[in-house]
Amino acid sequence: MTTATGEPGMTDISEPATDVARMYERTTALVEVIWGPNLHFGYWTGPDDDTGKDLAQERLTDMMVERVPLGPGQRLLDLGCGVGHPALRFARRTGAGVVGVTIAPGQVRAATAAARAAGLHDRVAFELADAAALPFPDDGFDGAWALESMPHMSDRGAVLREAARVLRPGSTLALTDVARCGPLSERQQRDLRERMLITAPPRSELAELLDAAGFDVLEVLDITRSTLRTTELTRQALEAGAVELSGRYGAETVEHMARVLDVYDDAVRTGMEYLLVTARLRPAAGGAS
Ligand code: SAH
Numbered sequence: 001m002t003t004a005t006g007e008p009g010m011t012d013i014s015e016p017a018t019d020v021a022r023m024y025e026r027t028t029a030l031v032e033v034i035w036g037p038n039l040h041f042g043y044w045t046g047p048d049d050d051t052g053k054d055l056a057q058e059r060l061t062d063m064m065v066e067r068v069p070l071g072p073g074q075r076l077l078d079l080g081c082g083v084g085h086p087a088l089r090f091a092r093r094t095g096a097g098v099v100g101v102t103i104a105p106g107q108v109r110a111a112t113a114a115a116r117a118a119g120l121h122d123r124v125a126f127e128l129a130d131a132a133a134l135p136f137p138d139d140g141f142d143g144a145w146a147l148e149s150m151p152h153m154s155d156r157g158a159v160l161r162e163a164a165r166v167l168r169p170g171s172t173l174a175l176t177d178v179a180r181c182g183p184l185s186e187r188q189q190r191d192l193r194e195r196m197l198i199t200a201p202p203r204s205e206l207a208e209l210l211d212a213a214g215f216d217v218l219e220v221l222d223i224t225r226s227t228l229r230t231t232e233l234t235r236q237a238l239e240a241g242a243v244e245l246s247g248r249y250g251a252e253t254v255e256h257m258a259r260v261l262d263v264y265d266d267a268v269r270t271g272m273e274y275l276l277v278t279a280r281l282r283p284a285a286g287g288a289s
Pocket residue numbers: 017020021024037038039040079080081082083084085086101102103104107129130131132146147148149152153
């Protein structure tokens with residue numbers, strides 16, 4: 001275990017997570033310019049749905065909100081909170097509190113400032129922590145979600161065991177993840193690992209890990225096609241602003257982003273899917289580790 005930054009109050013961050021943190025420290029500003037404060041894909045209902053990207057992204061957040069039924073006085077754990085926009089939306093829509101964790105220090109600062117600006121800092125807070133080693137006591141949360149953070153987790157089992165530990169029995173967990181449903185070549189898997197810092201295990205593996213951590217799977221939605229327009233729109237935005245963006249964020253960062261889009265699309269073409277999964281922590285499994 002190594003410590004990424006030595007900032008006060010920081011928990012230990014594992015080596016692979018440190019790489020992910022570095023990537024987000026480098027790219028979050030650019031991603032925010034292209035994607036807005038939601039660092040996740042959008043959701044479109046079909047080819048005729050001409051909803052703009054920002055609204056489509058909020059729609060995916062709302063699909064997650066609907067799946068974790070909390071209200072005032074309860075608390076959501078947001079695993080991989082980005083710059084906090086989905087957490088703030090959850091808090092506004094449900095009246096519940098949220099604690100978000102991320103391994104990128106710049107995101108903690110940005111998310112905390114956003115909570116303050118929204119007047120929600122009394123019930124929405126963000127901390128620097130590794131989802132695989134949470135600095136929270138057992139049974140302290142009423143629900144959890146992981147919106148586009150699971151693909152980065154080098155040990156999904158550890159993250160799910162930690163979620164099970166800090167959630168009250170019977171709590172709901174919603175997450176999005178990628179999985180392998182077809183033949184991804186060695187090269188494609190290496191590109192996912194090395195360029196996007198993600199892995200796409202077989203679909204059955206996530207179900208097994210959830211079960212082993214004490215969760216019953218309630219729903220698995222394959223939303224690959226409904227979210228795919230995100231890469232197309234992002235590519236267009238990158239191409240349209242290439243010169244200016246390269247000047248501001250460095251040509252290397254812009255190129256990295258373009259390569260990431262290609263790697264994702266290529267993997268989807270031959271067998272990667274984007275899943276939205278909802279699960280419930282079994283009553284007897286609360287506190288299991
Ligand atoms: N859920 C947010 C951000 C998605 S981007 C949104 O939808 O806007 C992925 C996020 O996962 C980033 O914030 C990244 O820092 C976080 N992340 C990746 N690995 C992590 C880990 N091991 N522990 C905590 N957060 C992690």
